[in-house]
Amino acid sequence: MPISTRIFEKKKVSVGSVRLENGETLSQVEVAVEAAGREPEADGSNIVLVCHALTGDAHAVGDQEQPGWWDGLIGPGKSIDTNLYHVLTLNVLGGCGGTTGPASTNPATGQPYGTDFPVVSIRDMVSVQKRCLEKLGIRRVEMVIGGSMGGMLVLEWGILYPTFARKLVPIATAAALTPTAIAFNDIGRQAILTDPGYQQGSYYPGSGPVQGLAVARMMAMVTYRTPQLFEKRFSRNLQSGRSVIQPDSLFQVESYLRHQGKKLVQRFDANSYLYLLKAMDTHDLGRNRGGVETALAAIEAEVLVVGIREDQLFPVQQQRELYTLLKNLGKKCELLEISSEYGHDAFLVEYEKTGPRIRQFLDQGLNGAGIERRIS
Known part of the structure; x- marks a missing residue:
């Protein structure tokens, strides 16, 4: 066809x-x-x-x-x-x-x-x-x-x-x-609930618990992938080749997780995340x-x-x-x-x-x- x-x-x-x-x-x-x-x-x-x-x-x-x-x-x-x-x-x-x-x-x-x-x-x-x-x-x-x-x-x-x-x-x-899966989910849940931006779920039309939702996503990404993949993709490499002892140094794996957190915040509602976690x-x-x-x-x-x-x-x-x-x-x-x-x-x-x-x-x-x- x-x-x-x-x-x-x-x-x-x-x-x-x-x-x-x-x-x-x-x-x-x-x-x-x-x-x-x-x-x-x-x-x-x-x-x-x-x-x-x-x-x-x-x-x-x-x-x-x-x-x-x-x-x-x-x-x-x-x-x-x-x-x-x-x-x-x-x-x-x-x-x-x-x-x-x-x-x-x-x-x-x-x-x-x-x-x-x-x-x-x-x-x-x-x-x-x-x-x-x-x-x-x-x-x-x-x-x-x-x-x-x-x-x-x-x-x-x-x-x-x-x-x-x-x-x-x-x-x-x-x-x-x-x-164990429920435990992982609750870590993400607590990150959202304890973010001051959550406002007991009444944050509309504001941005809501941006940091909490980002951290929840970062936690989830660790459970979605494997240690073998993280080692293969990132190892202990730093962003931009900076020295590990510099205060603003950032491991590549940290940068990756933070990027994933920001991406979810841009497209997903924190309350929905909590409700669907509870359903699971x-x-x-x-x-x-x-x-x-x-x-x-x-x-x-x-x-x-x-x-x-x-x-x-x-x-x-x-x-x-x-x-x-x-x-x-x-x-x-x-x-x-x-x-x-x-x-x-x-x-x-x-x-x-x-x-x-x-x-x-x-x-x-x-x-x-x-x-x-x-x-x-």
């Missing part, structure tokens, strides 16, 4: 009033949507739903002017081929990429919600996405894919709506965070379902679980456990393990290691149940 005839559009979809898992209600909810690729088939057989990670948004595919954050995986002729598939990405509830969140206007006050925004869960995010897709006339899709927090959403899609997707690809994710921390597939195994028993889709052996945030053992549980339940599943010095961030970088298998899975599905593959 010629590229010139492909769809690319961004829009907001109103889903009306939403009752949350904790019993609270949001009276008006909008969802930011990006659609790219071919026209969708009525039976959903060419539709791929992308679920983004913590600081992601709906701009996964992108265009010529502004490439998306998963541009290496999705596009014309790529692993998720937009010449063949209709790709949808939805910004999550509580985010700051166009979907209703803490920075949105509270209809009851005419002011930004701030910390009056109710606590939301991963299940709430999926329920709102389902409502949004129904508004768009989409009742079923071929595949739901996402990494990290997005992988949590993928698994919830399979449990909450077992017949909605024919295939699921949860990447670098888990049924619940480890205590409190997420548990087995909660109120009789445990993880019972929850996974509801899945009807084929599942390709992808893990990264060097992942510090979502250790590969968590993906192995998901695979084993699904296999023991008789589900049609496969585990793809890759090795990468990028660690957790490999799902955003190592397309040559994950892309071919994802493409094969999307185009053909699984040939049999209980397969494990390893890529160095």
Whole structure:
């Protein structure tokens, strides 16, 4: 199909009033949507739903002017081929990429919600996405894919709506965070909360806790990458070749982390960061379902679980456990393990290691149940 005839559009979809898992209600909810690729088939057989990670948004595919954050995986002729598939990405509830969140206007006050925004869960995010897709006339899709927090959403899609997707690809994710991952998240949380600019969450229209959010991002980047990559890229090298004993000397790794902190501050809302962290921390597939195994028993889709052996945030053992549980339940599943010095961030970088298998899975599905593959 010629590229010139492909769809690319961004829009907001109103889903009306939403009752949350904790019993609270949001009276008006909008969802930011990006659609790219071919026209969708009525039976959903060419539709791929992308679920983004913590600081992601709906701009996964992108265009010529502004490439998306998963541009290496999705596009014309790529692993998720937009010449063949209709790709949808939805910004999550509580985010700051166009979907209703803490920075949105509270209809009851005419002011930004701030910390009056109710606590939301991963299940709430999926329920709102389902409502949004129904508004768009989409009742079923071929595949739901996402990494990290997005992988949590993928698994919830399979449990909450077992017949909605024919295939699921949860990447670098888990049924619940480890205590260590929660600890990392709380360091970032405290950096934001103790920044004087936070003002108890009521900092709009000001810049908010700029330093706190930057430090939170710096902490997160250490968990997203590996010591091996930092050694390879920076070692103990200084910026501009200055002497280590000079008071303004700066190691290259310090400069890199500070740059990453500044970049996030320019595009992300601190309150959204806190709300999404809390959603991840409190997420548990087995909660109120009789445990993880019972929850996974509801899945009807084929599942390709992808893990990264060097992942510090979502250790590969968590993906192995998901695979084993699904296999023991008789589900049609496969585990793809890759090795990468990028660690957790490999799902955003190592397309040559994950892309071919994802493409094969999307185009053909699984040939049999209980397969494990390893890529160095």
